[in-house]
Amino acid sequence: MVNSVTLPLLLKQLGLPMMYRHYEATAEEAAQEHWTYPDYLSALSDLEVSSRRQKRIQRHIKESKLPVGKTIDTFDFKAAKSINAAQIQALAENNSWVKQANNLVIFGPAGVGKTHLASAIAYRMVEQGCRALFMPTTMLVQKLQKARSEFKLADQLTKLARFPLLILDDIGYVKKSEMETSVLFELIADRYETNSLIITSNQPFGEWDQIFTDSTMAVAAIDRLIHHATIINIQEPLSYRKSQANKNNQ
Numbered sequence: 492m493v494n495s496v497t498l499p500l501l502l503k504q505l506g507l508p509m510m511y512r513h514y515e516a517t518a519e520e521a522a523q524e525h526w527t528y529p530d531y532l533s534a535l536s537d538l539e540v541s542s543r544r545q546k547r548i549q550r551h552i553k554e555s556k557l558p559v560g561k562t563i564d565t566f567d568f569k570a571a572k573s574i575n576a577a578q579i580q581a582l583a584e585n586n587s588w589v590k591q592a593n594n595l596v597i598f599g600p601a602g603v604g605k606t607h608l609a610s611a612i613a614y615r616m617v618e619q620g621c622r623a624l625f626m627p628t629t630m631l632v633q634k635l636q637k638a639r640s641e642f643k644l645a646d647q648l649t650k651l652a653r654f655p656l657l658i659l660d661d662i663g664y665v666k667k668s669e670m671e672t673s674v675l676f677e678l679i680a681d682r683y684e685t686n687s688l689i690i691t692s693n694q695p696f697g698e699w700d701q702i703f704t705d706s707t708m709a710v711a712a713i714d715r716l717i718h719h720a721t722i723i724n725i726q727e728p729l730s731y732r733k734s735q736a737n738k739n740n741q
Contacts, residue, residue, distance in 0.1 A: 561610035599725030635674035
């Protein structure tokens with residue numbers, strides 16, 4: 492027998508907390524606006540779906556380890572005139588490049604905003620439903636080295652493959668050793684045409700022989716990265732960090 496008194500209990504049992512909290516207020520609005528039953532149910536369902544989406548986004552932002560506060564809204568494009576703001580916005584607002592397993596490589600000297608831009612774009616990808624993971628490259632390489640020593644490198648690469656977008660920050664700080672560069676190459680090769688990378692580097696491709704011990708490996712890594720990639724080269728006369736500090740001190 493249908494009984495409206497049992498509705499809150501049923502909503503609890505079904506695990507629908509937003510519908511449980513708002514069914515009465517929404518029912519009053521439905522009566523005032525003369526909604527149909529499907530309209531009422533749709534409004535409640537929309538509340539539940541929106542709540543779950545926001546919780547999922549917050550959960551994925553937390554797991555992404557993205558630097559706090561480095562978003563599109565907090566980046567001062569006026570202080571970095573060589574950066575094409577429209578290009579950055581386009582990358583941030585459309586996740587098709589991640590779905591197509593394309594890459595993004597951001598070059599530039601220290602302090603010009605590479606990490607901020609990479610993080611800002613990644614935040615927007617997470618908001619659009621793409622899981623992401625941010626890691627300093629040196630830290631990730633050490634993790635992969637440890638996995639290899641324990642014969643678990645394949646397992647670790649599989650775990651990283653769960654993230655459609657992986658951000659490797661400051662790849663130029665990887666030590667030029669066979670152990671470090673070999674696991675880095677395996678990571679790049681493993682994600683080739685399957686998942687996306689955002690890489691920031693203070694060294695252009697022409698200097699990547701300072702990262703990889705073997706020039707053939709360097710060429711192979713670069714070839715895989717740029718096959719499906721957008722490359723951004725930041726050239727600023729003044730460090731973005733310095734300009735922000737000067738602005739804050741005025």
